Amino acid sequence: MTQKMRTGMVISGALLLVAVAAWIYQLQEGLILTNMQNSYSWGLYISGLAFFVGNAAGGLVLTSSIYLFGVKKLKPLARLGALTAFANVTAAMLIVLPDIGKPVRLYNMLLHPNWMSPLVWDVIVLNLYAVAAAVYLYILMLPELTGRLGWLAIRVNDPHAFSERWARRIAPVALLFAIGIHVVTAWIFSTQGARDWWFSPVMAPDFVSVAIAVGTTVVLLAAALAYGTGEQYQEAYRTLGLIIFMATCVHLFLMANDLVIHAWYGNTETHRIMEIAWGDFGLAHLFEVAAPLLGAWLLTRPQVLGSLPRLLTGSALLIAGVFVHRFLIMPASYNNIPMTLTPFGLPGNHWSLPIASGRLLPGTGTFLDHYAYFPSLVEITILLGIMAYAVFLVLLAIARLPILARENR
Amino acid sequence: MKMGMVIDLEKCIGCRSCMVACKQHNAQPPQTWWNRVFTPGSHRHLTPPAKGVEFFLPVHCQHCENAPCEKVCPVEATYKAEDGAVLIDYERCIGCRYCMSSCPYGVRQFNWEDPEKAHARSEYQEKYHYGYPEEHRHQGRLVYSPLRPKGIVEKCTFCAQYRDRGELPACVRGCPGKARFVGDLDDPDSDVSRMITSRNAFTLLPEKGTKPTVFYLPPKAKEV
Numbered sequence: 001m002t003q004k005m006r007t008g009m010v011i012s013g014a015l016l017l018v019a020v021a022a023w024i025y026q027l028q029e030g031l032i033l034t035n036m037q038n039s040y041s042w043g044l045y046i047s048g049l050a051f052f053v054g055n056a057a058g059g060l061v062l063t064s065s066i067y068l069f070g071v072k073k074l075k076p077l078a079r080l081g082a083l084t085a086f087a088n089v090t091a092a093m094l095i096v097l098p099d100i101g102k103p104v105r106l107y108n109m110l111l112h113p114n115w116m117s118p119l120v121w122d123v124i125v126l127n128l129y130a131v132a133a134a135v136y137l138y139i140l141m142l143p144e145l146t147g148r149l150g151w152l153a154i155r156v157n158d159p160h161a162f163s164e165r166w167a168r169r170i171a172p173v174a175l176l177f178a179i180g181i182h183v184v185t186a187w188i189f190s191t192q193g194a195r196d197w198w199f200s201p202v203m204a205p206d207f208v209s210v211a212i213a214v215g216t217t218v219v220l221l222a223a224a225l226a227y228g229t230g231e232q233y234q235e236a237y238r239t240l241g242l243i244i245f246m247a248t249c250v251h252l253f254l255m256a257n258d259l260v261i262h263a264w265y266g267n268t269e270t271h272r273i274m275e276i277a278w279g280d281f282g283l284a285h286l287f288e289v290a291a292p293l294l295g296a297w298l299l300t301r302p303q304v305l306g307s308l309p310r311l312l313t314g315s316a317l318l319i320a321g322v323f324v325h326r327f328l329i330m331p332a333s334y335n336n337i338p339m340t341l342t343p344f345g346l347p348g349n350h351w352s353l354p355i356a357s358g359r360l361l362p363g364t365g366t367f368l369d370h371y372a373y374f375p376s377l378v379e380i381t382i383l384l385g386i387m388a389y390a391v392f393l394v395l396l397a398i399a400r401l402p403i404l405a406r407e408n409r
Numbered sequence: 410m411k412m413g414m415v416i417d418l419e420k421c422i423g424c425r426s427c428m429v430a431c432k433q434h435n436a437q438p439p440q441t442w443w444n445r446v447f448t449p450g451s452h453r454h455l456t457p458p459a460k461g462v463e464f465f466l467p468v469h470c471q472h473c474e475n476a477p478c479e480k481v482c483p484v485e486a487t488y489k490a491e492d493g494a495v496l497i498d499y500e501r502c503i504g505c506r507y508c509m510s511s512c513p514y515g516v517r518q519f520n521w522e523d524p525e526k527a528h529a530r531s532e533y534q535e536k537y538h539y540g541y542p543e544e545h546r547h548q549g550r551l552v553y554s555p556l557r558p559k560g561i562v563e564k565c566t567f568c569a570q571y572r573d574r575g576e577l578p579a580c581v582r583g584c585p586g587k588a589r590f591v592g593d594l595d596d597p598d599s600d601v602s603r604m605i606t607s608r609n610a611f612t613l614l615p616e617k618g619t620k621p622t623v624f625y626l627p628p629k630a631k632e633v
């Protein structure tokens with residue numbers, strides 16, 4: 001283990017512990033410690049779910065490229081892809097826990113699952129994907145589980161051939177679950193007919209494209225940190241950069257396509273959505289478009305892929321842009337009250353029925369039709385802690401397991 | 410039997426008696442209101458948005474037949490009683506708040522903290538408790554308790570605790586304008602069914618496809 005890795009583990013481990021403490025505090029006091037209220041009932045945690053689910057796509061991109069499309073040069077990165085996928089999909093499940101009012105009752109999901117609920121579907125696919133990523137990682141590591149790690153290995157005649165054969169067999173199944181997590185997570189939002197901002201068939205394909213962009217960036221970032229930016233990796237990095245750029249363009253196209261159609265027709269709901277997305281959150285919206293585009297473009301440049309600081313900048317821009325994109329899932333929905341009508345005798349008037357906040361909010365009334373949500377310190381701490389968890393897990397696995405190519409351990 | 414409610418907007422005087430009766434009888438925590446009465450078009454209640462435009466709109470759970478809240482609930486905590494009322498099992502709800510997002514009418518309310526703490530925070534008199542004092546079970550499931558568990562969602566039950574004894578919901582009894590009616594929508598001769606067909610009843614947000622069982626009778630045109 002290098003000194004840098006040790007430092008990384010200490011910092012991420014400490015952050016994780018702080019987040020656990022924050023969650024215990026929140027368990028005691030209730031979700032009053034967040035800045036959500038009744039009219040704005042999901043916030044940073046559920047944005048975090050969408051964010052981590054997207055990050056988990058790296059495994060999918062690599063396995064399908066290698067085993068379905070035969071891009072052999074990516075093979076050295078396959079384990080890193082499976083590992084980041086596992087870390088992020090488990091992070092996605094963890095970030096839901098602090099959002100749940102009564103987490104001790106989660107067993108009800110097993111006892112009384114409602115098969116109509118997309119949340120139940122999501123829990124199922126997230127778990128399946130986590131298992132698939134773990135099994136896949138294990139199969140890929142199998143030939144090198146020797147010596148100190150020998151006890152972990154199942155006994156097979158020719159581990160290399162076995163690993164190759166099973167990786168090829170698992171790849172299509174894993175791919176199915178992988179696409180499933182993005183589609184079903186999107187459905188949680190896009191099935192809600194109450195919310196015009198979400199109720200769009202484009203959301204699921206868009207989630208897939210965002211995920212391919214950001215998940216691949218996560219793998220590229222991890223690979224550059226682990227292996228550096230030497231000549232022997234440039235070919236693989238260029239392939240990843242191209243995938244990232246194309247997926248980002250598809251994402252921006254899908255987003256713009258949706259907005260143009262609605263804006264062209266110009267109904268009131270769309271006007272209200274636009275006011276929020278481009279009015280209240282104009283700068284954030286600009287960032288969610290410009291940062292990933294710039295980041296993705298940088299990651300196609302050989303000069304950028306060949307220099308660690310530049311590669312880090314490009315990846316950071318893209319990941320930050322996608323994070324803001326995930327944050328912006330909420331405001332245009334919650335600040336757009338579905339119960340809006342045109343009162344008798346007032347055509348042209350669109351009046352929204354205010355919602356009772358459910359908690360004392362000093363400085364505002366009880367009934368709200370607009371709420372400037374910004375996450376509380378507890379929410380931010382817990383989210384950072386879950387990010388730290390993913391980093392910690394990746395570092396720990398790299399330190400203990402044959403994740404990297406032999407000469408880099 | 411399919412429970413239904415009719416609210417006559419011609420008779421509603423916007424006094425908010427139903428809102429207060431509902432709040433009190435159902436022991437709702439501070440800042441929680443299952444039932445809201447507002448003046449459409451106006452930011453101030455009881456202040457007409459324009460001359461002659463004067464009507465009020467009470468909104469609570471619409472006990473939808475195609476209820477999105479019921480469909481999204483991952484643990485079937487939100488369920489439909491045999492008469493069509495949509496209820497929440499306080500012992501089953503995990504507090505994911507999925508239902509709150511999915512309800513178009515904004516009627517679902519979360520318990521962000523322990524109700525006792527909420528009382529203290531809002532400076533209620535110590536040990537002062539209002540509302541129906543006992544827990545109530547419907548088909549064995551806890552659908553009302555005077556002190557709510559922290560971290561669950563609640564909403565209008567059509568006053569399950571009273572209806573199960575053959576009494577009317579608190580809002581119906583508390584309305585001085587006698588603007589509210591409940592009855593059987595399956596029976597074409599019931600008062601509610603006849604009012605619906607003869608008085609041009611409408612539902613809120615019909616375009617959302619939720620099929621509410623709460624109907625509104627439009628106010629009459631005013632003399633100019």
Ligand code: SF4
Nearest residue numbers: 470471472473478512
């Ligand atoms: S009004 Fe809302 S809470 Fe009531 S049944 Fe309909 S969707 Fe559910």
Ligand code: SF4
Nearest residue numbers: 482502503505506508
């Ligand atoms: S908050 Fe409770 S009632 Fe609402 S969907 Fe979740 S478990 Fe069901």
